Amino acid sequence: MHRNFLYGIEVTGLGGDLRETVWRNGARAYLGITVPGFPNFFLIFGPNTNITSSVVEMMEAQCGYILQALDALASDSNVALDLREEVMERFDQEMQGNLAKSAYATGCGSYFRSSNGRVITNWAGNVRSYRNAIRVFSIADYTVMVAQS
Numbered sequence: 001m002h003r004n005f006l007y008g009i010e011v012t013g014l015g016g017d018l019r020e021t022v023w024r025n026g027a028r029a030y031l032g033i034t035v036p037g038f039p040n041f042f043l044i045f046g047p048n049t050n051i052t053s054s055v056v057e058m059m060e061a062q063c064g065y066i067l068q069a070l071d072a073l074a075s076d077s078n079v080a081l082d083l084r085e086e087v088m089e090r091f092d093q094e095m096q097g098n099l100a101k102s103a104y105a106t107g108c109g110s111y112f113r114s115s116n117g118r119v120i121t122n123w124a125g126n127v128r129s130y131r132n133a134i135r136v137f138s139i140a141d142y143t144v145m146v147a148q149s
Helices: 055-073 085-099 127-134
Strands: 079-083 142-146
Touching (some): 055 079, 055 127
Antiparallel strands (some): 079 142
């Protein structure tokens, strides 16, 4: 059995895509925080953010990143940020490549992996590497769009 992120919560993205459809092959989010096709949708303790040390420290870092994103939105309440798909793909390939070298990627079924073998729960480094990865929010990773009501 694998982790079912946001179980029981229906989240609909652009074009009516449901989160569970988008994640049918395993949950994934850029830096464990944001998902392409779901503007202004930010997660805390999302996919690939579990760690064997302080989860609280990870969550605090995520709050800092999200606050930077909200600051970018503060100048215009009619805009939304949508993660660019190529940013997600590049991040996911790097993450899965790093995790492939870990004990989480062994051939046995576990909580850490989706049914197709993707490691979906854990970060591939330590807290410091995570904090460094999300220290600075980059609006260039996002498409700025007019918010839909």
